[in-house]
Amino acid sequence: xxxxxxLAELPQLERRTLSDTVYEALSDLLASGRLAPGDRLSxxxxxxxxxxxxxxxxxxxxxxxxxxxxxxxPNRMIRVPFMSAAAFRALAETRIAVEGIAxxxxxxxxxEVDLAAIRRAEAAFRAEAEAARPDRARAVQxxxxxxxxxxxxxxxxxxxxxxxxxxxxAGPVINLDLRAHPERLLQGFALRRHAExxxxxxxxxxxxxxxxxxxxIREAAEFIMSRGGLRDA
Amino acid sequence: xxxxxxLAELPQLERRTLSDTVYEALSDLLASGRLAPGDRLSxxxxxxxxxxxxxxxxxxxxxxxxxxxxxxxPNRMIRVPFMSAAAFRALAETRIAVEGIAxxxxxxxxxEVDLAAIRRAEAAFRAEAEAARPDRARAVQxxxxxxxxxxxxxxxxxxxxxxxxxxxxAGPVINLDLRAHPERLLQGFALRRHAExxxxxxxxxxxxxxxxxxxxIREAAEFIMSRGGLRDA
DNA sequence: GCTAGTGATCTGTGATCACAGTTCGGGTGA
DNA sequence: TCACCCGAACTGTGATCACAGATCACTAGC
Numbered sequence: 001x002x003x004x005x006x007l008a009e010l011p012q013l014e015r016r017t018l019s020d021t022v023y024e025a026l027s028d029l030l031a032s033g034r035l036a037p038g039d040r041l042s043x044x045x046x047x048x049x050x051x052x053x054x055x056x057x058x059x060x061x062x063x064x065x066x067x068x069x070x071x072x073x074p075n076r077m078i079r080v081p082f083m084s085a086a087a088f089r090a091l092a093e094t095r096i097a098v099e100g101i102a103x104x105x106x107x108x109x110x111x112e113v114d115l116a117a118i119r120r121a122e123a124a125f126r127a128e129a130e131a132a133r134p135d136r137a138r139a140v141q142x143x144x145x146x147x148x149x150x151x152x153x154x155x156x157x158x159x160x161x162x163x164x165x166x167x168x169x170a171g172p173v174i175n176l177d178l179r180a181h182p183e184r185l186l187q188g189f190a191l192r193r194h195a196e197x198x199x200x201x202x203x204x205x206x207x208x209x210x211x212x213x214x215x216x217i218r219e220a221a222e223f224i225m226s227r228g229g230l231r232d233a
Numbered sequence: 234x235x236x237x238x239x240l241a242e243l244p245q246l247e248r249r250t251l252s253d254t255v256y257e258a259l260s261d262l263l264a265s266g267r268l269a270p271g272d273r274l275s276x277x278x279x280x281x282x283x284x285x286x287x288x289x290x291x292x293x294x295x296x297x298x299x300x301x302x303x304x305x306x307p308n309r310m311i312r313v314p315f316m317s318a319a320a321f322r323a324l325a326e327t328r329i330a331v332e333g334i335a336x337x338x339x340x341x342x343x344x345e346v347d348l349a350a351i352r353r354a355e356a357a358f359r360a361e362a363e364a365a366r367p368d369r370a371r372a373v374q375x376x377x378x379x380x381x382x383x384x385x386x387x388x389x390x391x392x393x394x395x396x397x398x399x400x401x402x403a404g405p406v407i408n409l410d411l412r413a414h415p416e417r418l419l420q421g422f423a424l425r426r427h428a429e430x431x432x433x434x435x436x437x438x439x440x441x442x443x444x445x446x447x448x449x450i451r452e453a454a455e456f457i458m459s460r461g462g463l464r465d466a
Numbered sequence: 467g468c469t470a471g472t473g474a475t476c477t478g479t480g481a482t483c484a485c486a487g488t489t490c491g492g493g494t495g496a
Numbered sequence: 497t498c499a500c501c502c503g504a505a506c507t508g509t510g511a512t513c514a515c516a517g518a519t520c521a522c523t524a525g526c
Contacts, residue, residue, distance in 0.1 A: 015307050017479065019295065043508065053481045058508080062252065062292050063299045068394075074248050075488060076508045087390075094391040097334045157320075158327040158402070161301075162395050169391070250509065276478065286511045291478075308518060309478045 018056035025050060026060055030069055030080065031144070031168055032137060033175025041070065041078040069168050080172050085225060088173060092221035095166050096214045099151065102163060103197065103213045104206035106153035114153035115202065121146040122198050129191055140175055146194060150201065150213070177224050189219045251289035258283060259293055263302055263313065264377070264401055265370060266408025274303065274311040302401050313405050318458060321406060325454035328399050329447045332384065335396060336430065336446045337439035339386035347386035348435065354379040355431050362424055373408055379427060383434065383446075410457050422452045 026046075029035045043061065047054045061078055064070040071081040083091070106114070125142040128134050144167065151160050193216035200209035259279075262268045276294065280287045294311055297303040304314040316324070339347070358375040361367055377400065384393050426449035433442035 015305075019479085042506080044506080054508090055480050055482090059292060059295050059479095061508095063296055066296045066299070072248075072508075077488085078508080090389050091391050094389050094395070097389075097392070098331065098395070101330045101334070156323050156327050156330075158324050158399070159330070162327070162331070162398075165395075166391065252509085275476080277476080287478090288510050288512090292509095294478095305478075310518085311478080 018052055019059040022046075022050060022052065022056045023060035023063055026064060027069075027168060030064070031171040031175070032140065033172055033178065035080050035172055036176045037080050037082045037172050039080050041080070043078070067165055067168065069172075083173050088170075088221070088225065091166065091170055092217060095163075095170065096217050098159070098166065099147070099163055099217065100210040100214050102151045102154040102156070102159050103201070104210040105155065106150050107201045107204050107206040107209040109155055110153040110201055110204070114149075118146070118149045118153065118198060118201060121149040122194055125194065126191060136178065140178055143190065147213075150197065153201075174220065174224060177227055181227070190216060193219070251285055252292040255279075255283060255285065255289045256293035256296055259297060260302075260401060263297070264404040264408070265373065266405055266411065268313050268405055269409045270313050270315045270405050272313050274313070276311070300398055300401065302405075316406050321403075321454070321458065324399065324403055325450060328396075328403065329450050331392070331399065332380070332396055332450065333443040333447050335384045335387040335389070335392050336434070337443040338388065339383050340434045340437050340439040340442035342388055343386040343434055343437070347382075351379070351382045351386065351431060351434060354382040355427055358427065359424060369411065373411055376423065380446075383430065386434075407453065407457060410460055414460070423449060426452070 026035075035041075041061070043054045043057050046061075047057045050057065061070055061072075065072055065078075069080070070078055072078050110118070121142070125139065125146050128139045128142050147167075148160075148164075151163055154160065193212050196212035197209050197216070200206075200212055259268075268274075274294070276287045276290050279294075280290045283290065294303055294305075298305055298311075302313070303311055305311050343351070354375070358372065358379050361372045361375050380400075381393075381397075384396055387393065426445050429445035430442050430449070433439075433445055
């Protein structure tokens with residue numbers, strides 16, 4: 001044989017199906033809040049908008065529906081579900097618990113590389129939030145980047161995947177409000193909590209890091225709930 | 234109108250698509266270990282076996298693949314993935330963390346109804362495990378029932394859903410071994426850990442309950458890993 | 467005897483069609 | 497003016513077809 005040694009080092013190139021692409025596109029719409037609770041979705045319209053047939057769309061939607069991010073009503077209507085206040089509270093508590101674990105582990109076992117990435121992400125978010133005219137959509141994205149930079153350092157891929165799903169589920173209701181109302185939230189509490197988390201991670205203080213993220217999540221959730229945009233069913 | 238008040242109390246009857254049914258059927262196969270790591274799956278064969286067309290099967294498989302319970306190789310082959318020792322360890326640690334939260338909350342806020350259900354499940358598992366000729370498959374099912382009876386009492390639906398997914402992912406590798414090898418595991422450690430957990434939940438001692446479940450998971454995982462059936466890639 | 471190649475067969479993916487059920491608009495009736 | 501009804505258009509679901517690529521058994525060539 002000629003170059004098996006070199007060939008063996010080739011990375012497994014992952015296959016991208018159309019369904020995957022559509023899934024990502026829809027996820028983006030949901031995570032950024034451009035799809036709000038109650039919004040309807042049509043397979044054929046979405047397919048036409050994306051320039052594909054309905055097949056990839058229905059597979060993507062089926063996955064999203066399995067995650068509870070979309071729902072197909074008994075009437076066969078796809079929409080992003082309304083969340084009751086109770087459900088939102090349960091989701092927030094779950095996030096506090098799960099993300100609390102992740103950040104605690106991250107604080108304990110972060111490498112210098114992890115730390116650098118987290119510092120970068122924190123600085124980026126701070127810069128955007130303190131800018132004269134902050135771009136809301138960008139701030140939301142940077143907030144997400146920061147959180148996931150932290151969770152990446154926890155060293156538990158399954159846990160990261162779980163958190164990604166939780167964010168996807170919470171995305172529409174959180175970002176809808178962030179989009180509709182000024183960044184009173186982002187500028188005030190979030191910056192402080194992020195700073196606390198960063199300091200705790202630097203000091204490898206897992207309890208403090210966990211508490212900071214818990215406060216961040218809880219305050220954001222309380223802000224949303226105080227605005228009362230949730231269904232009381 | 235005549236009886237709107239009565240009608241309003243009707244429960245929303247959920248629609249069952251063929252895809253959902255297929256998803257459950259495949260989940261069963263995976264959770265019980267009848268589908269082992271490395272086993273291949275063909276859409277058309279599965280469809281024929283289930284008496285449906287390939288459509289529902291591919292939607293179900295697509296969902297399972299999104300959960301990482303199945304994988305479609307670049308060759309377009311569907312199979313239940315092999316798990317590396319590292320991945321299995323990460324999964325076990327994630328389970329310890331997440332299920333630890335659930336059981337701790339369950340210990341704090343369990344009602345008498347919850348407690349009765351947990352006691353029943355514990356007794357059922359014990360009875361099967363201590364039987365003269367225990368039915369392995371049944372013991373596995375009862376073990377699962379007991380764990381989920383506990384998690385049901387945590388009052389956090391999103392968390393329960395997460396745990397269900399984790400069990401689905403761990404199912405094939407765990408139950409393959411449990412199926413292949415005598416219930417040395419079930420009779421020895423599990424019974425003791427379950428008893429500890431039950432006592433702690435009765436006493437509303439969340440730390441002890443969490444520790445008992447953690448030990449249960451860890452010991453089972455170590456048993457699997459000591460048997461060395463995992464890929465080292 | 468062993469390797470390389472070749473064609474039948476099977477793989478998942480995507481598109482298209484068929485269908486039952488729902489929604490919604492326009493019109494007719496009182 | 498309002499309620500009702502009917503039909504066109506649209507909904508997701510399931511089945512079927514088309515296709516590119518992979519697999520596997522087999523054979524021709526060395």
